[in-house]
Amino acid sequence: MLKVKIISGTVDPLYDISNAARMCTNTQDKNDIRTRESFVRARIRNGEENLLEHAYVQLEISGISRSCLQQLVRHRFHVVYSVQSQRYVDQSNAEFVVPLSLRGTTMESQFLAFCGVALDNYKKLLERGVKKEDARYLLPEATCTKAIITYNFRGLRHLIRMRACPKAQWEIRNLAQEILRVVADKYGTDFFAEGLEVSNTANTKGLL
Structure with missing residues (x-):
């Protein structure tokens, strides 16, 4: 079954991003979470996505197919992948993702x-x-695999933009939506997806 778990990450990404942005203009942080989030969202809408590179999140992902993995690793923008190796790890107990x-x-x-x-x-x-x-x-492309992936928030935004949209293939769309949900739940905000078209139709039945 598809599973996304946060291993580590920036403690307060909104603060770090806002602090960096305000340093550029020598303005003061009002120490208010809602004001800070509004400020960061405005910077993103203004095209200042480079500010998102000040924060990161590391995820453990399991229950995706090797086919999905091949789509995922095409995104090399501000991201690092470590993937379980079929060369070294015995796959005798492998599970499969059903289309x-x-x-x-x-x-x-x-x-x-x-x-x-x-x-x-x-x-x-x-x-x-x-x-x-x-x-x-x-082994089939449907064989399940797992990976540890570190995104800075700009890379995370890029993934959401490209793969959580309605046009994305179903499995990687489900993965991108689950990443968005897990990270947003962790930090109490989805500010990094500001202005993006995100599909609200998901199917995460997992493995059958």
Whole structure:
């Protein structure tokens, strides 16, 4: 099942971003959270997204497919990835993400059966002494993976802009929406998504 967990991050991103912005103009912080958030949102609307680089968040993400991962790592803007390696980690107990269009249909069980055949053959190769780095070539794109990802808030905003929008593919859209929800819950604000078109239709049924 898709899971996003915050490992660490800037304690008070609004304060750090606001403080940096006000230093530029030598203005005083009013020490009011609502005023501070309004000020930061105004800076973002004004195109001053570079200020978001003063704050960061580190996430642990699990339950996404390797297919989703390939979309995710295309975003190299203010982000660092560490991904669980299929070369070194035994995938014999792998789980699979079922495409949304197949869930609840007669094809769902067939899809999982096909994945199961690939996994069985993977394990047979390991039993015959084939290295994990070679046996992994049999694994489907649906195979689940996990990663630790560090975004500064500008990189986070870029991800939300590109992948939480209605036009994004369903799995990475669900991931981007969940990241937005988790980070916004942590800090009590979604200021970093100011002005972005974010889809409000999600399907996070997870693994079947």
